[in-house]
Amino acid sequence: TAAYGAGFRACAQSGQWVLALDLLRRVKSQNTDQAKDPFLLLLAARSVCMEAGQWERALELGWESVERGLEPDVISCNVMLTALERLGRWRDGLSILDDMISRKMQPTSSTYGSLIPSGSDDEDSDSWLRAIGLFEASLAQGLEPCVITCGKVINSCGRCGHWELALQWLWNMHGTFGM
Secondary structure (H helix, E strand, C coil): CHHHHHHHHHHHHHCCHHHHHHHHHHHHHCCCHHHHCCHHHHHHHHHHHHHCCCHHHHHHHHHHHHHCCCCCCHHHHHHHHHHHHHCCCHHHHHHHHHHHHHCCCCCCHHHHHHCCCCCHHHCCCCHHHHHHHHHHHHHHCCCCCCHHHHHHHHHHHHHCCCHHHHHHHHHHHHHCCCC
16 A cells, blocks of 8 residues: 555656556555555545646546445545535535535535635626535534625625625624734
């Protein structure tokens, strides 16, 4: 396993995500303990793909982990949400949030922030309402407000033409949340 880990680290350092996927494929084709339980290898390959900006591949590896019966944790879910966000498929992440809550996982500020689109082409006219709702849901979970998530709410309000609300959020962020 250490040798495979070193191989994945080398792939990550050189941005060789294709080689990382090839290494994973080769390991899975062998009759070894690592091939039977490739959880760490899937994580390593997914990490290489993410570092290389190969979000679709990273997402596929995340789904493969779930399909193999590996219990997702908060970090794995957040990685998948990040991949979906980067692919402009943040709406697909809502089902992951629902799954996290049904599994009694504690979503993080990053979880909620990943569900707020960061680009105008990802949004519709009601996206500012969704952004505020997700932010308020994170507060209801007892989470500390996150600067990035607050910024996404402000951007969403502004992009949807609600600049007065965006300014109000900016002042609230500074005053109420001490950011």
